[in-house]
Structures are given as structure tokens and as C-alpha cells.
Amino acid sequence: MTNIVLCGGNGTRLWPLSRKLMPKQFIKLFDEKSLFQLTIERNDVCCSKKLIISNTEQYFLALDQIEELDNAKLKTSHNTNYYRESSTFLLEPIGKNTAPAIALACFSLNLEDVVLVSPSDHLIKDSISYEKVLLKAEKLAQEGFLVTFGIKPRYAETGFGYIEADGTDVKAFHEKPDESTAQKYLKAGNYYWNSGIFCFKAGVFLEELKKYSPEIYEMAKLAYESSKEEKDIIRINYNDMIKIPEDSIDYAVMENSKIVKVVIADFGWNDLGSFDALYEELPKDENGNTLNSDYISIDSKNNLVFCDTRKIATIDIENTIIVDTGDAILISKKGSSQKVKKVVEEIKKDTELHNIHLTAHRPWGTYTVLEDTPGYKIKKIVVKPGKRLSLQKHFHRSEHWIVVSGTATVTVGDRKYLVRPNESTYIKMGEVHRLENEGKIDVVLIEAQVGEYTGEDDIVRIEDDFKRF
Missing domain, CATH: 2.60.120.10 (Jelly Rolls)
Known part of the structure; x- marks a missing residue:
């Protein structure tokens, strides 16, 4: 299989930790590795090639982090460019959402190639279960289906879309629900979180895109045919890219296609879409505070504290998120961190703090x-x-x-x-x-x-x- 790695992102959901020029997939949150690096390593088990879709600025970040993986692998292998040699970059001058990005990638491949489309900013903890699910998805993709991955819900989540399923058959896709609807989905037992991970033949996806979103298909085809190909890099022209309609793969194809299958998965998935989600995954001390050598806790419990530039001390503080990046500080009640997007909108009005770190x-x-x-x-x-x-x-x-x-x-x-x-x-x-x-x-x-x-x-x-x- 070929792994199409989606590397977009505006860095808004985990601001100020993430920024437009340093989105969350490149931040080293777990074992001194980024989510992007973990994605590359995880999918290397079943994917012989990687096609990484990025914008020009983030290309260099991705390349640096791939080189870091190669340097680490050099200790156990004689191949000094193991990951680099199997990676091709497709560089978009501007983002147009997932449908055009995936289309451009598929135009560069053999139509019979099976692809695994994976976001680069998700955490997956159970690699053994993950590999088993990929084998099921690959088999269905070889049979000509568009395969999506449905995550067994652990609780009533209002921040995800849902897939209603009957076995491997998709009955319907559902938008992010309100609390009461999410509770109904959880109780029903056949509604699954939409993971945004897909598997299919490149040619099958393009045929379905042509059928249901012909303008995206035609404009993406023209953009790819006019692209500049260098060694391991495909550069899309700005004037061609801007003509492609913007849409997600869900709206453009998956919700309309009659050949969609779902593979139900339970492999420790988290899209880390908020600081509340991040808190659940980070190691904690006996009081439920995230571990940090620069944090001093006095009678404080269940706090997420991130700081790397100075000491932070809390006294009698509970259920709070504190993020200090040197040029900005975020303080939020746990359960309210989704509102950070509103903060970013305010910041955009008069500073560059949404864009870049110190x-x-x-x-x-x-x-x-x-x-x-x-x-x-x-x-x-x-x-x-x-x-x-x-x-x-x-x-x-x-x-x-x-x-x-x-x-x-x-x-x-x-x-x-x-x-x-x-x-x-x-x-x-x-x-x-x-x-x-x-x-x-x-x-x-x-x-x-x-x-x-x-x-x-x-x-x-x-x-x-x-x-x-």
C-alpha cells in the first residue's frame, strides 16, 4: 500500500502550543516524537511508500522530522535514508481541504494502487489491533470498495461526526451531534466515530470523485498535469490550485457513494482535537496533574500544565488548563478548551501570535x-x-x-x-x-x-x- 499522509492544519485547536507554522502534528508530545513521526513509523509496517501532502512551509518541518527518524534508525540499520527514500512530497500552495488533496495524490499513482489515507495528527496506541484492521480494510479495497474506519465510541462525544453502520455496510453519515443525540448514538450501539482514515484503490476513488464532484475532479486533474515534478517532490501551481473547489472527502465523495464500506476499529484512537483530549493521553502524577519538571503543585489536582520556558506553580487549583509558550499564556477551565478557536480569532486582529512561535x-x-x-x-x-x-x-x-x-x-x-x-x-x-x-x-x-x-x-x-x- 501507499500511505497518503495529510499534513494540513491551521494550528488553532491547541493554540498557543500549536500555530499555523507549527501545527500540532509536528509538536513532540509523546516520547520525544511528534504525531507526524508516530504516523510515519506506524504505517511503515504495511505501507511500502509514503506520499506526504503538505504546504511549502511545513515541507521543511516534515523533512527535518523524517531525517530525525532516519538518524534514530541508523543505530539499528545500515540504511541511512530509510524513511526519506520511500517518501514523496506533494506540495500545495494553498489548502483546499481533503478531497482535492487526496485527488492530487491519486492522480500521481497507478490507478490500481491501494492507498491508506491517514491524518498526521492522530494518536493510535494499540498498534497490533491497528495492523489487523488495516488488513481487513486492504482486502475490501482490493475488492473495489471505498473503506472508512469507524471508531467504537467510548462516550457520547459531540465533537466528532458519526457513521451509522450495519456490519460493514454504511447506512448513513451524521454531522457532529448535540449532547442528547450523542447519547442516543452511544446507546444504539451501531454508531461510530468518523476517524477520517480511509483505504481504497486510487482509480476507484477518482472514478467516484468524477461521478459526484466532477468540478473538483477536472480542476485537480488539470492542476496535477501542470505540476512541476522534481526528485521526490510534486509542486502544484498556485494559479491551478486556486481554481479547485474546496471540499472534504466526506462531502465530496463518501456521503454520496454507493460502494462505501466501514471497518469497525478499537485501537486506542484519539484525534487530540482539544486540550481536554490531550490531557487524557498525557502521563500524570498521583494527583492527576500532568507531569512536568517545570511545574510546582501545591494542593492542586487534575490540571494540565504545559510550560517549557519558566517555572509555573499552582496553589489550590483544580481542573484547569495552563499552557505557557513564552510569548503567550492560555488559562482555561477543563471542559471549555474547545473555545480556544474564539481566542485565535481575536488574536488574528492585531498580532501574529496565531502564526508563529518565538x-x-x-x-x-x-x-x-x-x-x-x-x-x-x-x-x-x-x-x-x-x-x-x-x-x-x-x-x-x-x-x-x-x-x-x-x-x-x-x-x-x-x-x-x-x-x-x-x-x-x-x-x-x-x-x-x-x-x-x-x-x-x-x-x-x-x-x-x-x-x-x-x-x-x-x-x-x-x-x-x-x-x-
């Missing part, structure tokens, strides 16, 4: 904002070995670079020179420049930007190894 990941490394004040900004920049920033210039700021470790290769205008630890250099406003690491260890430097405007959009790229213009 530490931002780039294809060449990372930068961390240490201070941001009108007139100047101070950053810590880390450039990975063999990587370089774009050749660029700024209209509104000058930059001072002080190297802390490693040796930086600096280009300013026609000059190219080395800057070593405890040495510095200065780039005037408007000068064309580039920072490069030609060494074997990370280059770490402190950058002081001085100017009337220090926003990230004051970058004019002249050349870029990563095709960001």
Missing part, C-alpha cells in the same frame, strides 16, 4: 526572537551544516551578527569572508548579503536588527536554495 523553523535551521521592541529586534539564529540562507537584502533595517559557535561564511556585496566565534560583522540597510554554514557543526549567532521596521516580510530574496520567492 522559535521559527526554516529549511536552513531556526531562529528565536529574544527581544522585539520598536526600533530593534534581537534573535538567536542557528544554521545547520551545509545550509545557507537566501541571498537577500532589506529596505528598512541594518543587521549586526555576532557568532557564538561554529564558523559562518558571510557574503556582503562582492565580499565573502569568515566570521568565527566572538567575532562580528555588520550589514548596512539595502546591502545584498547571505549567511552560510560550510562547516560540520551548527553555526549559532546573535543577530541585532536595527531599523524603523523589523518585520519578517522585509526580505527581498535574490537567490534561494529552497525556491522561496
